[in-house]
Amino acid sequence: MNHKRYFATAFAVSMIGALLAGLATTAQANDIALPEPLALRKIMQDLEKNMHLMADGIAREDWPLVEKIAPRIADHPQPPFIEKMRIMGFVGTHIGKYKAYDGSIYEHAQAVGKAAKSNDGHGAMLMFRKLQESCDNCHNEFQKSFVAHFYNSNDASARPTVGAKGAAP
Numbered sequence: 001m002n003h004k005r006y007f008a009t010a011f012a013v014s015m016i017g018a019l020l021a022g023l024a025t026t027a028q029a030n031d032i033a034l035p036e037p038l039a040l041r042k043i044m045q046d047l048e049k050n051m052h053l054m055a056d057g058i059a060r061e062d063w064p065l066v067e068k069i070a071p072r073i074a075d076h077p078q079p080p081f082i083e084k085m086r087i088m089g090f091v092g093t094h095i096g097k098y099k100a101y102d103g104s105i106y107e108h109a110q111a112v113g114k115a116a117k118s119n120d121g122h123g124a125m126l127m128f129r130k131l132q133e134s135c136d137n138c139h140n141e142f143q144k145s146f147v148a149h150f151y152n153s154n155d156a157s158a159r160p161t162v163g164a165k166g167a168a169p
């Protein structure tokens, strides 16, 4: 029982490490981004912070903490209306999928909170892993194209005005 729990904790910690490594790469790639960041980016950064707090709470079996963090992830803020329209315009016909990924964040974060409330470490761990998968699934499908479109593309709405190479006179 105990070694099982230890394994689960070690697994969670290694998952966080993998998540962090991936995010560091993303952050570096984004250093060259010129346009104003989307509000979505700040929302994502806060999600990441809360995921760390949650993982830490699970590792320490601090269930009241985990329960407190869960709604911060489940009910994370939405971008302002105008930005939402831009995002919807870009996502286009994939909007159903995009929203479903966001919905699974809600669902799994709530499930982690519920498990924590009943001191169910195994359940919390399981749901946390599903929650992480939801983050990854959406990133795998959308993050790259978002960054290309909203930060680095040649499309008029995101064209850098300073330091653009090879700009026509």
Ligand code: HEC
Residues within 6 Å of the ligand: 023, 026, 027, 030, 037, 038, 040, 041, 044, 045, 047, 048, 051, 073, 098, 099, 101, 102, 105, 131, 132, 134, 135, 136, 138, 139, 142, 143, 146, 147
């Ligand atoms: C519905 C899709 C979706 C879901 C679900 C999602 N993300 Fe994101 N995430 C994005 C998009 C799109 C970007 C790119 C935003 C940008 O660069 O402005 C992003 C970027 C990020 C970034 C990089 C921010 C930066 O500084 O460049 C982090 C960190 C992040 N997400 C964390 C998370 C975490 C943690 C979760 C799960 C709790 C999550 N995301 C769930 C769509 C999603």
